[in-house]
Amino acid sequence: MQLDDLYRRVIMDHYKNPRNRGTFEGDAVTINLNNPTCGDKISLQLQVENNIVQAAKFSGEGCSISLSSASMMTDAVKGKTVEEAMDLANRFSCLMKGEAAEFDEYEDIEALSGVNKFPARIKCATLAWNALRKGIGSEDQE
Numbered sequence: 001m002q003l004d005d006l007y008r009r010v011i012m013d014h015y016k017n018p019r020n021r022g023t024f025e026g027d028a029v030t031i032n033l034n035n036p037t038c039g040d041k042i043s044l045q046l047q048v049e050n051n052i053v054q055a056a057k058f059s060g061e062g063c064s065i066s067l068s069s070a071s072m073m074t075d076a077v078k079g080k081t082v083e084e085a086m087d088l089a090n091r092f093s094c095l096m097k098g099e100a101a102e103f104d105e106y107e108d109i110e111a112l113s114g115v116n117k118f119p120a121r122i123k124c125a126t127l128a129w130n131a132l133r134k135g136i137g138s139e140d141q142e
Helices: 003-016 064-077 082-096 107-117 119-138
Strands: 029-035 040-049 052-061
Touching (some): 040 064, 040 119, 052 082, 064 082, 064 107, 064 119, 082 107, 082 119, 107 119
Antiparallel strands (some): 040 052
8 A cells, every 4th residue: 555545544534533523511712713715614622721732622614634634633632731732733834834744643644744735735734723823822821
């Protein structure tokens, strides 16, 4: 099996079986973003306590790249400090620019590395990550 095929399978798995899809009942930072270019919409919810992302969920609609990226991101940031989550977001930005970035702790993210060859799709892949940045950047850390 070729690497591109494996990456496609990982992306489709997250798209068809999204992790952390849904909403929280109770307190959560909620960020709503959309990508008007292709119609992707995401509502990201974060529960942050004591500078730790305790939980993350998303809802919305969009293409396989957008929704699989949201699934991967919400999985990857759970249990991370705000600084670690921001570092993941920064590494993801590097990946989208075609720069070297490693995700040893959550390798599924690397499946999105080929998106950088399609500039119009980068906005799809980064939508959830931009919501994360906005959410943890505005969160009043205790």
